Amino acid sequence: MPKDAIHAPRNLPLAFGAGATIGALGGLIGLGGAEFRLPLLIGMFRFAALEAVILNKATSLVVVAAALPFRAGTVPFGLITAHWPIVLNLLAGSLLGALVGAGWATRLKSETLYKVIAVLLLAIAGVLVFGHDASAGQPLLAGTAQLVAGVAAGFVIGIVASLLGVPGGELLIPTLVLLFGADIKLAGSLSLAVSLPTMLVGFTRYSRDQSFSVLGRNRAFLLVMAAGSVAGAFIGGLLLGVVPDAVLLPALAAILLISAVKVWRHA
Template sequence: MENSAHTSPAARNTPAAFFGGATIGALGGLIGLGGAEFRLPLLIGMFNYAALEAVILNKAMSLVVVATALPFRTATVPFGAITENWGIVANLLAGSLMGAWYGAGWATRLKSETLYKVIAALLVAIAVVLVMGHDATTTGQPALAGSAQLIAGVVAGFAIGIVASLLGVAGGELLIPTLVLLFGADIKLAGSLSLVVSLPTMLVGFTRYSRDQSFAVLGKNKRFLLVMASGSVLGTFIGGLLLGVVPNAVLLPALAVILVISAVKVWRHT
């Protein structure tokens, strides 16, 4: 796996890292995502980290965003509403934990050029899911019930776990539509439930990545990591405050456009 980084330390300045982290964290706190799908193109395009290094850094910062976004959202979605749906969380985790382990293993074996292409393709797929998946959020009716729903939940969780590990993301962009369409969850509740599922899923992928030599990127970039993560925490707080203010009908299409543009930039990255 090719993991060399080409940007000088000066180009990875702390103000840009903090501002970028804060902006992405706000998006994550607002929607219920880790924000990593937006941070990854930034790490590759602006800060010029190699693909696998960017994925590992992305996952580390996503853990911070996910862990802080959940309590920041409690004013709108209380913990009681989350615990009432523990069965749904367990259903998705049954698949996502396995998917996260396998996905991280595949990522460490891919060549940099291939991983860039995979990342770009997944970003476009996520953009489509964000727009199409959330169009059906007004029904509130689960697509399946009983054992069929249980099996579908495990399969969906497995696929989401793989994508989350390959991109270093929390997986909320896929979890939220799944929670809404498959389980009939309210859009705001789905955002918080996705964070609960994402945290252990990401920890499993993170553990798998720790076996690869590219994991050393965390130690070599502690200052950058801490600054961008600090910005992310501030952003998630702001995003939590904005929850319910910004309409999804406006926000989601805009985010999808950003993802497509980011995918093009990642695809062209050398």
């Protein structure tokens, strides 16, 4: 690991501002912005790939935990618990996927992990453009087929969430809408119910790796960036719908595309 990845100065006001900006960008489309935060941790703040993923996951945990009570005003907890079979269906796959993804991330060479991150950022850019406008309707599948598809989708989402240190809402929400026919607002809350335990499992796996010490070395940085991310996500949520999706989604996808290229070059 390059020395500057460990000893680079951490500008706390910049961390708050970056977290707030990323949180607001994500909030504009109903997400937390973790996909945009990861490239900044690598590029602007010069963390090594695995350290950036772990910091991103820790920040995402704070953002998701803070989002749950905010979402309660829109979707009551009672409505979420009424859909517990869907949550358990996805968790059956995502928990295992989180373990697998975190295991891969800790074993991959740093150069390879940069490339994996870049490819996944490209894939998420595609999902933003082509999958974010999913609307509720009849579930694609039913019965056993839906159950199997839910586990498989959860497994893939769990892997991606661990490899990027993200909650996975950009993948979970379209899955909940298309596969289970959930309303978009309900899907947003259900995705948090799946994301939180999935991230905790991945976080536990990462805690066994020496790179986990990055959290202790950068505690103030983590807390400041998390605070900025929560504030930004709240502001972005208030502005939800102000910028037309036809303009916003391609712009955000372009940001991810540029970020993917820059991350790839780190390899």
